[in-house]
Amino acid sequence: MRASLVVHDDRGISAHVVDAGMSPAERLDVYRSTFASVLTKALRLSYPAVHRLVAAEFFEGAARIFIEAHPPKSACLDDYGEKFADFLSDFEPAASLAYLPEVTRLEWAVNRVLHAPDVEPLDPRRLAALAEAERARVSFVPHPSVSFLRVDHPADLIWRAVLEEDDDALSAIDPGAGPALLLVQRLATGVEVRRMSESAWRISAALFAGWPLAAALDEAPNTEASALLADHLAAGRFIDFSLNDTSGNFP
Incomplete structure (x- = not known):
């Protein structure tokens, strides 16, 4: 059925389509x-700013091509x-909008964060109960409603201006x-998109990638690292942790 809907391959499916005043081919066209x-x-719905940036006709044309190349793998x-x-990065008609893929x-990160499950955040008192040597080995499990993203263009400013319909800002x-x-x-x-300093982002990205605490802090030494970690814990951005081996190599 998927082959018939996506790539117009009706072989094997037409015989199973009921002819009720409409031929199998016509009925399959309606389904498609x-x-x-x-x-x-x-x-x-997932990409409202992209839709507004390129206008409806362009978006729907690109979407149709995308759908044929990437049929859904889930019913959700x-x-x-x-x-x-x-x-869109490889879509030649969008080549003049270098920032569009970003x-x-x-928007996909916003969509994922928005629809992430509700999970109980980590209780910071569990960390306080660890010995100092154990804390260095802590690898955090990130909350699914948090994401870190690096973009080469000011995608956040463009996204916000478009959704707020602020033509002057845009x-x-x-x-x-960038x-x-x-x-x-x-x-x-709602969903917040916030800019971070390079050192804070690098430490945070390492922590959320599962690096042990000591290795993550070495990624970008920062006198404010303790305050950054406290902010992550207070905001409930972790849900659990494990004790890792700090002797390994981390990318």
Whole structure:
């Protein structure tokens, strides 16, 4: 059935389609149109800023091509569209918008954070109970509603200006001004996208990649590292930890 819907291969399926006033080929065309419309809407909901940046006709045309190349692997529409940024990177009609794939990556991070499950955050008192040598070996398990993203263009400024329909702010943005190091997290009031300093982002990205605490802090020595870790813990950005071997090599 998937082959028939996506690549128009009706072999083997037409015989199973009931002819009720419409030929099997016509009925399958209706199914295909509905299938594509549903997935296009899912992409539009996941990428509202991208949709506004390129306008409806361009977006829907790109979406149709993407859908044929990347049919869904899950029945959950919130999970569909992860590869859209990579697709746009190679999509020649979008080549003049160098920042578009990065805005797309940011919107996917926002989408993932928004739909992440609610998980109880780590109780900091568990860390306090560890010996100092053990704390150096701590590898944190990140909360699924938190993400870190590096973009080469000011994707966050473009994304925000587009969604706020602030044409003056959008026209004032230098698309070549980058990179931007971003924290994307879900709060009670919605999703926050915040810029971080390079040292804070590098330490945070290492921690959220599972590096032991000592190795992560060595990644970018910072006198404010303790305050940064305290902020992550207070904000509930971890859900658990394990004790790792600090003798290993970490990328």
